[in-house]
Amino acid sequence: MPGLRGLWDRYRSASPVTIALLALVLGLVVGAVIIVATTPAILNAWRGAFHSWGAPGHALKVTFDNVGAAYRSIFTGSIVDPPQFWHSVTTGKGWTASLTPLSETLTYAIPLVIASIAVGITFQTGLFNIGANGQAILGGVAGVAVATLVHLPMALHLPLTLLAGIAGGVVGGAIPGLLKAYTGAHEVIVTLMFNYVASYFMLFCLLSTPLQLPDQTNAISRTMPGGTQLAPLFGTASGLRVNYGIVVALAVTLFAIWLLDRSSIGFEFRVTGANPHAARASGINARRTLVTSFLISGGLAGLAGVTWVAGTTHYIDQNFLQGSAGIGFTAITVSLLGRNRPIGIVWGSLLFAALEVGGSNMQANTGIPYDLATVIQSAIVIFVATPVLVKEIFRLRALRAESVKVATAGWGS
Amino acid sequence: MTALASTAARVRQPLGRTQAIGWFIVVVGLFTVFGMGVGTGTAPSSTLTFTPVDVSHGAPWHLGNLTLPTEWTLVLLGAVIVALGAEVLVRRLAKGAMVRVGLMAIVFLVAVLVWASRQPGPSQVPFINVTAILVGSAAITMILIYGSLSGILCERAGVVNIAIEGQFLGGYLVGEMIDSATNNWLLATVGGLVIGALMGWLLAFLAIRYLSDQIIVGVVIVTMFTGLASYFNSWVLTPYPNLNNGNIASNLAIPGLMKIPIVGPTFFDETGFFYLMLVLVGLVSFALFRTRWGLRVRAVGEHPQAAASVGIGVERTRYVNVILGGAVAGVGGVAFAAIQGQFTPSITSGFGYIALAAMIFGRWRPSGAVAACTLFGVSAYLAYNLQSYQVPISTEILLMFPYLITIAVSAGLVGRVRPPAADGIPYSRE
Numbered sequence: 001m002p003g004l005r006g007l008w009d010r011y012r013s014a015s016p017v018t019i020a021l022l023a024l025v026l027g028l029v030v031g032a033v034i035i036v037a038t039t040p041a042i043l044n045a046w047r048g049a050f051h052s053w054g055a056p057g058h059a060l061k062v063t064f065d066n067v068g069a070a071y072r073s074i075f076t077g078s079i080v081d082p083p084q085f086w087h088s089v090t091t092g093k094g095w096t097a098s099l100t101p102l103s104e105t106l107t108y109a110i111p112l113v114i115a116s117i118a119v120g121i122t123f124q125t126g127l128f129n130i131g132a133n134g135q136a137i138l139g140g141v142a143g144v145a146v147a148t149l150v151h152l153p154m155a156l157h158l159p160l161t162l163l164a165g166i167a168g169g170v171v172g173g174a175i176p177g178l179l180k181a182y183t184g185a186h187e188v189i190v191t192l193m194f195n196y197v198a199s200y201f202m203l204f205c206l207l208s209t210p211l212q213l214p215d216q217t218n219a220i221s222r223t224m225p226g227g228t229q230l231a232p233l234f235g236t237a238s239g240l241r242v243n244y245g246i247v248v249a250l251a252v253t254l255f256a257i258w259l260l261d262r263s264s265i266g267f268e269f270r271v272t273g274a275n276p277h278a279a280r281a282s283g284i285n286a287r288r289t290l291v292t293s294f295l296i297s298g299g300l301a302g303l304a305g306v307t308w309v310a311g312t313t314h315y316i317d318q319n320f321l322q323g324s325a326g327i328g329f330t331a332i333t334v335s336l337l338g339r340n341r342p343i344g345i346v347w348g349s350l351l352f353a354a355l356e357v358g359g360s361n362m363q364a365n366t367g368i369p370y371d372l373a374t375v376i377q378s379a380i381v382i383f384v385a386t387p388v389l390v391k392e393i394f395r396l397r398a399l400r401a402e403s404v405k406v407a408t409a410g411w412g413s
Numbered sequence: 414m415t416a417l418a419s420t421a422a423r424v425r426q427p428l429g430r431t432q433a434i435g436w437f438i439v440v441v442g443l444f445t446v447f448g449m450g451v452g453t454g455t456a457p458s459s460t461l462t463f464t465p466v467d468v469s470h471g472a473p474w475h476l477g478n479l480t481l482p483t484e485w486t487l488v489l490l491g492a493v494i495v496a497l498g499a500e501v502l503v504r505r506l507a508k509g510a511m512v513r514v515g516l517m518a519i520v521f522l523v524a525v526l527v528w529a530s531r532q533p534g535p536s537q538v539p540f541i542n543v544t545a546i547l548v549g550s551a552a553i554t555m556i557l558i559y560g561s562l563s564g565i566l567c568e569r570a571g572v573v574n575i576a577i578e579g580q581f582l583g584g585y586l587v588g589e590m591i592d593s594a595t596n597n598w599l600l601a602t603v604g605g606l607v608i609g610a611l612m613g614w615l616l617a618f619l620a621i622r623y624l625s626d627q628i629i630v631g632v633v634i635v636t637m638f639t640g641l642a643s644y645f646n647s648w649v650l651t652p653y654p655n656l657n658n659g660n661i662a663s664n665l666a667i668p669g670l671m672k673i674p675i676v677g678p679t680f681f682d683e684t685g686f687f688y689l690m691l692v693l694v695g696l697v698s699f700a701l702f703r704t705r706w707g708l709r710v711r712a713v714g715e716h717p718q719a720a721a722s723v724g725i726g727v728e729r730t731r732y733v734n735v736i737l738g739g740a741v742a743g744v745g746g747v748a749f750a751a752i753q754g755q756f757t758p759s760i761t762s763g764f765g766y767i768a769l770a771a772m773i774f775g776r777w778r779p780s781g782a783v784a785a786c787t788l789f790g791v792s793a794y795l796a797y798n799l800q801s802y803q804v805p806i807s808t809e810i811l812l813m814f815p816y817l818i819t820i821a822v823s824a825g826l827v828g829r830v831r832p833p834a835a836d837g838i839p840y841s842r843e
Contacts, residue, residue: 193770369644374636377636
C-alpha cells in the first residue's frame with residue numbers, strides 16, 4: 001500500500017495524468033480570473049471595497065458567489081445536479097431531469113471522440129490537420145444528402161449515410177494530403193483555408209434545390225428520414241439525447257487503437273511522425289504514408305460530422321459546426337490533451353464535452369457566455385503542451401512525462 | 414522535418430509542374446476568348462467609370478466614361494492571359510510561374526467583370542467603377558500587409574507566428590471598444606498595439622522559454638482568443654452597445670495629390686492606417702536589410718547557434734521580434750476595425766492566415782509581401798465585387814475565391830521558396 005507518502009511522491013513525479021489534472025485546475029483559475037475581470041457585479045463590489053470595514057469581505061463574498069455559481073452550474077449542467085439526483089433516488093421520479101446532464105455530455109462527446117481521433121492520427125504522423133472542421137462539414141453535408149435524396153430500406157440506408165459522411169470527409173482530407181504529397185503545399189495553410197471553403201460550400205448546398213428544405217429561403221436542409229437517424233439509446237420516450245452514435249465512437253476508438261498500435265500502417269505513421277528521416281531510410285514510402293494518414297483522418301472527421309447530425313439535429317443549417325460549435329477545432333485541443341492516444345482522447349473528449357455542455361448551462365443560469373468554456377479548454381491545452389510550466393508552478397520534482405512532442409514541419413517543407 | 418517534402422520534390426513528375434501551370438493559364442485564356450468573348454450577343458458594350466464613391470474630400474479631376482466593345486475587350490484580355498501562359502511555357506519559368514497564376518486570376522476576374530456588366534445584358538449595374546474597385550482593393554490589401562509584416566518580423570527571427578489571426582481579432586476588438594468609448598483612433602491604435610504585443614509575448618513565452626511547437630501553440634492561442642472575443646462580444650458589447658458603435662475612421666486626404674484621377678482616391682485619400690502601413694513597410698524593409706539590428710535578427714533566424722557563438726542573444730532577439738510582430742498585427746486589427754466598423758466574433762474571417770500565405774509567397778521580404786498582398790487583396794475584392802452584378806455564379810462560390818487562390822498559390826510555391834533556415838525550430842542552448 002503506497003500510503004499518503006506514496007501518493008505525495010506520485011504527485012510530485014509529474015505523470016501525464018498529474019499534469020493534465022493540474023492543467024485543468026489552472027484552466028479553471030484562468031476562467032475565474034476572466035469572470036472576475038469582466039463581471040460588473042464583482043467589479044462594482046471591489047470598487048467600494050475600501051469605503052467601509054466590512055466592504056472587502058463583502059467584495060470577496062460577491063466574487064466567490066459569482067465564480068462559484070458559474071462553476072457550480074458547469075458541474076450541475078454537465079455531470080449531475082445532486083439535489084435533483086437525490087430527489088430521483090428517493091422518490092423514483094424525475095430521472096430524465098437527473099440524467100440529462102450526463103446524457104448531454106455523452107451526446108456531445110460522441111462526435112468529439114471521433115473528430116479528435118481524426119486529428120490525433122495526423123499528429124502521430126507528424127502532420128497537422130487543422131481542417132477537421134471543414135472535413136466534418138463535408139461529411140455532414142454528404143450524409144444529409146444521401147439520407148434525404150436516396151430512398152432505401154433502413155438496414156442499408158443508415159450504413160450508407162454514415163459511409164457517405166466518411167466519403168465526404170475523405171474528399172476533404174485528400175485535398176491537403178495529395179497537395180502536400182505532390183506539390184509540397186504546407187498542410188497547415190491548405191487545411192486552414194479549406195475550412196472556409198467547406199463552410200461556403202455547405203452554404204451553397206443548403207441554398208440549392210436538392211438539399212434545401214422546400215419553400216424556404218433560409219439555408220436549411222431537409223430533415224433526415226427516421227431510418228437514417230441514430231436513435232436515442234434509451235428510446236425517444238426517455239427524453240435523453242444520448243444515441244447509438246456512442247457505438248460508432250466506440251468502434252472508432254477500437255479501430256484507432258488497432259490502427260496505431262497493432263497495424264503496420266500505424267507503425268509507419270508513428271515512425272514517420274517520430275523521425276521522418278529514419279522512416280525514409282528504413283524504406284517507408286513517405287508520400288503514401290502522408291496521403292493515407294490524411295485520408296483516414298479526413299474520413300473519420302467526416303464520420304464525426306455525420307454522426308453529430310444523425311444523432312442530434314437530423315438537419316443542418318448555416319450554423320452547422322460554425323463558430324463555437326466547430327467540433328473540428330475543439331478536436332485539436334482534445335487531441336493534444338489526450339496526447340494523441342485513443343484512450344487519452346476519450347477521457348479528453350469527456351472532459352471537454354462536459355465543459356461545453358456545462359458552459360451552456362452556465363449561460364442559462366448566470367448569463368456568463370458559454371464561450372468561456374472555449375477559453376478554459378484552450379488554457380488547459382496550453383498548460384498541457386508546456387508541462388515544464390505546470391511543473392514550475394506546482395513545484396513538482398521530476399518531469400517523467402515528456403512534453404507533447406509533435407513536430408509540425410516548417411513552411412519550406 | 415523536410416524529409417517528406419524533399420522526397421516529393423525529388424521525384425520528377427511525368428508532366429512538369431511548370432508545364433502544367435503554363436497549360437492551365439493558356440486554357441483559362443482560351444476560355445476567356447471563346448467562352449465569354451465570342452458570342453456574347455448583339456455587339457454589347459461595357460462602360461468604365463472613374464468617379465470615386467466617396468467624394469467627401471472633393472472629387473478628383475473628372476475623367477469621362479470609357480465605353481468598350483465587350484467582345485473585343487474580352488478577346489484582348491484573353492490574349493493577355495494566353496500570353497502569360499505562353500511565357501511560362503516558353504521561358505520555362507519555374508520561380509515566376511505562380512506570380513503569373515496570380516496575374517491571370519486578376520485579369521480573368523476583370524474579364525468576368527467586363528462580361529458581367531455588358532449592356533444590353535442581365536446586369537442591373539450598367540458600369541464598372543474602376544476607382545471604387547481600386548479603393549476597395551487597397552483596403553483589403555492594407556490589412557493583409559499588416560499581417561504579413563508581422564509574420565516577417567517573427568519568422569525572420571525564427572518563430573512562426575500563426576497567431577496573426579488572433580492578434581487581428583484582439584486588435585479589432587480592443588480598437589473598436591476604445592474608439593467607441595473615446596472617439597479617438599490614436600488611442601485605439603495604442604490599445605491594439607498593446608494587446609497585440611501581449612499576445613505576441615504569450616506566444617514568445619511559450620515558444621521560446623518552453624520550446625513548445627510554435628504552430629500548435631499559435632493555433633491554440635487563436636482558438637483561445639476567438640473564444641475570448643465571443644465571450645466579450647456577448648458579455649460586454651451586447652449590454653453596452655455604445656462600446657461597439659462601428660464608427661469608421663475618416664480619411665486624411667493629401668491636398669493636391671488626391672486630385673489625380675484613379676491614383677488620387679486610391680493612394681492619397683486614405684485613412685491614417687494606410688499611410689502608417691506604408692511607413693511600416695519602408696521601416697521594416699530598411700531595418701531588416703540595412704541595419705546591424707536586422708543582420709542580427711536574420712542571423713538568429715538562419716542559424717541561431719552561430720549567432721549565439723558571436724554573442725547575439727538569441728532568446729532576447731526572438732522575444733523582441735515576436736512582441737514587435739504581435740504589435741504590428743494588433744495595429745492591423747485596429748486598422749481592420751477602422752475600415753470595417755462593428756465587431757462581430759468571426760469578423761477577421763481568416764485574413765490573418767491569408768496574410769501568412771502572402772508572406773510566404775513574398776519570400777519573407779516586405780517588398781515581396783506587398784506584391785503578394787496586393788495580388789490577394791485585388792483578387793479578393795474583385796470576387797466580392799462580382800456579387801453586385803448578376804453573374805451566374807452564386808455568392809457562396811465567389812466568397813470561396815480568396816481561400817481557393819491561397820490554396821492554389823501555396824500548392825504551386827513550395828520548393829520554390831526558402832524560409833529562414835531556423836524558422837519554426839525551437840532553440841535551446843544545450
